[in-house]
Amino acid sequence: MQKLMLLGDEAIAQGAIDAGMSGIYAYPGTPSTEITEFIIHSKEAQIRHIRSGWSANEKTAMESALGMSYAGKRAMVCMKHVGLNVAADAFVNSAITGANGGLIIVSADDPSMHSSQNEQDSRFYGKFAMIPILEPSNQQEAYDMVFYGFDLSEKLGLPVLMRITTRLAHSRSGVQRLASREQNGVKLPKNPRQFILLPANARRQYKSLLQKQDAMEEAGLNSGFNSYFDGPDKSMGIITSGIGYNYLMENYPDRIVPFPIVKIGQYPLPHSMISQIYNDCNELLILEEGAPVIEEMLKGFLNLGKKVKGRLDNTIPRDGELNPNIVAVALGKVDTRGKEIPSVVVNRPPSLCKGCPHIYSYNALNQALDTWSKGRVFSDIGCYTLGALDPFDAINTCVDMGASITMAKGAADAGLLPAVAVIGDSTFTHSGITGLIDCVNDHSSITIMILDNATTAMTGGQTSAAFGKIEDICKGVGVHEDHIIVLNPSPKNHEENMAILKKELEYKGVSVIIPRRECIQTAMRTLKESKKQKVGEPVN
């Protein structure tokens, strides 16, 4: 079979289809989104009746995947790194219940924060939950590891975390497919109490998790994903994981590295290989993408013993992603760099699209708030976060999904009145509803704008779980009907919208304003697709 040119994300998706997965659950988030999108659009996945689609948030996705695993089938759940915070309760407890059908959690980290609010390292979560972690170094390994991951999960009866980073997720390379295999049938867990985490059962399950730790490490010695490559020059040994390995090899054009190397693709760390390289070499250099996870484990608190170089001693910068040059410097090689950027080049930040409905929501809000002091708009994560930039300068916070409503509530409780929350439709169903219930129960004085552009725009226009339901949800949780108001955010309605907002800002209670108009990008895409269908062209 000819190799396929796949993004790392797509390689994982193709691997899951071929490895007999029955369902994928996810909430979009860069750089993980393309895994699920690939399966949603895959003909093969449709033929195989693979369940795919977007969940309301990462926690609901994680739990649904766990349910499919309970029923004996292979399931995958995908998210960006901060999504794992949202799914953490389910994730950590799934290590205690264990899996039945193979279960893989894919978490895509974003070191250097290309499109994220932090650069947390998902390996900490895997270690915390004490489950196996797979960390591919290239697209082929990403594909192969899905097969292996499902097998490992079923063999150990544990969920498996697959950790990738931006540069693998969004880089394309050739992938050779394996023979595809059947899905599992429905088959309940042998032990009917496995998934009941009552303390008595949970204690038993936890002991069993602890007992599996040796088998987990053993598996990593035999899988081929952890390797020891000897080298003649023992003045230094190199331990590298994931795509760090590629940057190392990039620095040796003939691909011959003089130093011994331990290449890590699977955790827990292989003690025997690490002790060997530690004993054989005078010092160690650790090259890992993300946080100094391996480095901290080796160094320990007191840093006794041989020198370990990495991010903690600034051999590698403490933050940001790796690249071949950073690794070159750490290896003592000459750094290369072209000409500096000429001073005529200015920044070109991303901005709201021309005609974007959010523009008119912010124009109205800014003017409605004119008479009050600045600093009272609590926003959230989505395209509308760009309202923080010029020319809007319209929002004061963006922390985590859903935090707009609840932070506005806290500020209102503190006496900052009026307090405004600005949240997108998808973010509202992701994590805004529970906060709204708090506001209603507490009769908080806040004005909540739910910007309904009928899609999850920031991540490329996925369906929004809120579609067609926002008013009913608000009514259902107890917002008074008179204070659920739908607007059309357009220039011609500016005065009217502004007046309505002003009035609601004065209201002492929970008020929900819903500016509603479709995202320009998804509207154009729908138009294009319907035109194509008319002339009988394939839609992709």
Added chain:
Amino acid sequence: MKRDIILAGVGGQGILSIAATIGMAALGSGLHLKQAEVHGMSQRGGDVSSNLRIADHEIASDLIPFGQADLIISVEPMESLRYLPLLSDSGWLITNTKPYINISNYPSMDALMKEIDSFEKHIALNADDIAKDLGTARSANMVILGAATPFLEIPHDKIADAIRQIFTRKGAEVVKLNIDAFEAGYQFAISHMN
């Protein structure tokens, strides 16, 4: 042989179509390929770039090291200069001169062209005008691809084949217009290389 290419432009300008065409031609020539794309935040009118690596041997890193790129191919003049730290001393700069102005402090064209012209190894052409003259205003990217082709170390005909393959679905007329645009860019580069 290796060709490390930085593709540059503004979100929405479709630099990935150039990457896809070169990629297809590279695979058709039995070469190895890695291509790091940009997704997410940077797409809404912000600057975007892609690392495209082609070689006749296995490629290690998805990212091109600073100072080692062989080519910058840019569909926008200011963006062509943003990636100079990546370009090697012997590298070429291929750029569109048609500015994409979506910021208020966009520099003057004179200042930009002065920087671009100060480069010994560069090809600068108004791909939008050339495409428009050919009656295919939307094919500016194919003009740029044509202008970059003499530097790719992939035969001209292989690139042309890849264009045909990519556009066949849209009919013979669209294929011809895109090939015309590609040839115009190619001829421009050939006659301005020295």
